[in-house]
Amino acid sequence: MVIHQAKTLEEAVKLRHEIENSAYLAGGTEVLRLNSSVDSSAELIDISALLDASISIDGDKLIIGAGATLQSIKECELVPEFIKDAAAFCSSFEKRNMATIGGNVALKRDDSYMLAALLAAEAEVVIECHAGEKVKPLSVYISKNCKGVVKAIRIAAGRKGWAKKIAITSSSHATLIAAESEGMYAISASGSPVAFGRDREIYKNIEFVSDLRGSAEYKKYLASVIFEGRR
Ligand SMILES: Cc1cc2nc3c(=O)[nH]c(=O)nc-3n(C[C@H](O)[C@H](O)[C@H](O)COP(=O)(O)OP(=O)(O)OC[C@H]3O[C@@H](n4cnc5c(N)ncnc54)[C@H](O)[C@@H]3O)c2cc1C
Structure with missing residues (x-):
């Protein structure tokens, strides 16, 4: 290597x-x-x-350095509860203690611990590119094949919301992760691209797939219960 x-x-x-x-x-x-x-x-x-591993408030923004671990995010009192909940979706303390938020976002997994909550929070990504530093909405970052280094994640300080993970056990890969923050919805379902938007019914546009974590019908049912059940 x-x-x-x-x-x-x-x-x-x-x-x-x-x-x-x-x-x-x-x-x-x-x-x-x-x-x-x-x-x-x-x-x-x-x-x-x-990588900067600090977590701080600058004006009306919460800045999470890309080197911040999921454990440090879970423990930090500046971080909104639903973002802490998303960090805790990684159930292993050892892994949380090493895994960074920058790495998590860059991986863009369909069972990503953090992506749904951060998209619901309308997070921005600070990136070091070959053309210098850039700030992009996370929603744009995940749609590109960016080779830059994620330096930080920024969200509005004090943002409110919720995040839920559904999996067979707490340490299993997620079947579905859903989040909402101030009218913005996001949902990751295994096997499908993450969906997000201001329409509570975004899950209806997802092409759910059947895999080891559940059938397409089951995932759609879970999404409907999570989003419609909270009306
Ligand atoms: C057993 C096991 C189960 C896992 N399950 C899940 C899961 O269910 N959900 C999930 O989301 N993750 C899962 N992971 C993956 C991982 O633990 C997390 O996503 C973690 O947050 C990745 O961060 P890292 O710092 O360890 O990344 P690294 O392993 O260091 O890097 C991962 C990728 O991210 C890129 N990268 C890292 N940092 C940056 C940066 N600052 N800027 C740009 N690119 C960067 C690297 O190029 C690489 O491609 C699992 C890992 C293990 C070992």
Whole structure:
């Protein structure tokens, strides 16, 4: 395994563009595990020491450094409860203690712990790109194949909402994760792209698929109970 020690985020981004088969190494819970979704022959660019792991308020924004672990998010009193709940969807303390929010967002998994809650919170992503720093809505970031480094996630301070995970056990991969915040809805269902929007009925547009975590009909039923049952 090749691991490059980048000295700056700019150097890391440059390497990521130069080396076709490469990935960043942050918490390493995904890139260093067996059967990772990241190609095991990919060259790793270690950014773990370069990422800001702080969580702070700046004006009306909550800024979560990309290096903040799911455990530090769960423990931080500045973080809204539903975002803490999403961090806690990762049920293993060991994993929460290593996994970063930047890595979680960058993976864009269909069972992502954080994505639904952050999309419902209308989060913004601060990214170091080859053209310098950019800020994009998370909804735009996940639609692109961005090779930049996520530096921070920003949401409105004090944002209210809820997030729910449905899985066979607390440590199983999610069948469905749904969230709402101030009229914005988001839903991740295994096997389907994450859906989000201001219409409570967004789940009706999802093409649910049957897999080991449940049938398409079951997932649609769960989504309807979660969204319609809260009217
Ligand atoms: C057994 C097991 C089960 C898991 N189950 C789930 C699950 O159900 N849901 C879920 O969401 N995750 C799951 N994960 C994956 C993982 O633990 C989390 O998503 C975690 O938050 C990833 O963060 P990390 O810092 O460990 O990322 P890393 O493993 O360091 O990196 C993961 C990916 O993110 C990219 N990346 C990392 N940091 C950045 C950054 N700052 N900017 C841009 N790109 C970056 C890397 O290029 C790489 O492709 C699981 C992992 C394990 C080992």
